[in-house]
Amino acid sequence: MPNRALIVVDMQYDFMPDGALPVEGGYELVSTINELMTHFDLVVATQDWHPAEHRSFASNHEDQEVGDVVELEGLDQLLWPDHCVQGTRGAEFVDKLDIERIDQVFQKGVDTHYDSYSGFYDNGHKRATGLGTFLREQGVERVYVAGVATDYCVKYTVLDGCRDDFTTYVVLDACRGVAMYPGDIEEAVVEMVEAGAEICGARNVGD
Ligand code: VGL
Ligand code: ZN
Numbered sequence: 001m002p003n004r005a006l007i008v009v010d011m012q013y014d015f016m017p018d019g020a021l022p023v024e025g026g027y028e029l030v031s032t033i034n035e036l037m038t039h040f041d042l043v044v045a046t047q048d049w050h051p052a053e054h055r056s057f058a059s060n061h062e063d064q065e066v067g068d069v070v071e072l073e074g075l076d077q078l079l080w081p082d083h084c085v086q087g088t089r090g091a092e093f094v095d096k097l098d099i100e101r102i103d104q105v106f107q108k109g110v111d112t113h114y115d116s117y118s119g120f121y122d123n124g125h126k127r128a129t130g131l132g133t134f135l136r137e138q139g140v141e142r143v144y145v146a147g148v149a150t151d152y153c154v155k156y157t158v159l160d161g162c163r164d165d166f167t168t169y170v171v172l173d174a175c176r177g178v179a180m181y182p183g184d185i186e187e188a189v190v191e192m193v194e195a196g197a198e199i200c201g202a203r204n205v206g207d
Helices: 029-039 131-137 154-161 183-192
Strands: 004-009 044-048 067-072 075-078 105-107 142-150 165-177 198-199
Touching: 004 154, 029 142, 029 165, 044 075, 044 131, 044 142, 044 154, 105 131, 105 198, 154 183, 165 183, 183 198
Parallel strands: 004 044, 004 142, 044 105, 142 165, 165 198
Antiparallel strands: 067 075
């Protein structure tokens, strides 16, 4: 049984540079991640998968703009442009991603009232996506995380990986961030390291 897995986070059109919630350098990651997947017996992916009425969209609030913060079910919620709406092209994995190598996909952000940056739990830690249980069932103890965005979904996936006692690696050159504010990516790296994550490069994940 594999004791390690690669978690590919949100490699979807809406997070590419020409998407609704653009991440600079998103397309550059595709070949890196395709190569990275060949080193793993187990690959899982997360997919941001929102209903059109999702409350993380500024468009679903009156008098709010992208970047504003509102309270959602007791949590601060940063408002985003509409993105990764279920069934739209923006929510699809990018074409060139080698999706045949993905063993299991975990969708998140499906509940209108809760956002879910992490691939493991929603932001309020109320509901698990099933990712953690799946990995444990497969005998996984170490996870490697790659994808977008370093300062949101990668970060929260890594923090939950650490919290749930997986040995968690961030494959930093296989991640890109949103950087809504300057310094966000660097700050995310510090937070992940402080939570116990290790930083590595795509070239030294081994086999
Ligand atoms: C993400 C913001 C909103 C991400 C998803 O994939 O990092 N960021 N939804
Ligand atoms: Zn989202």
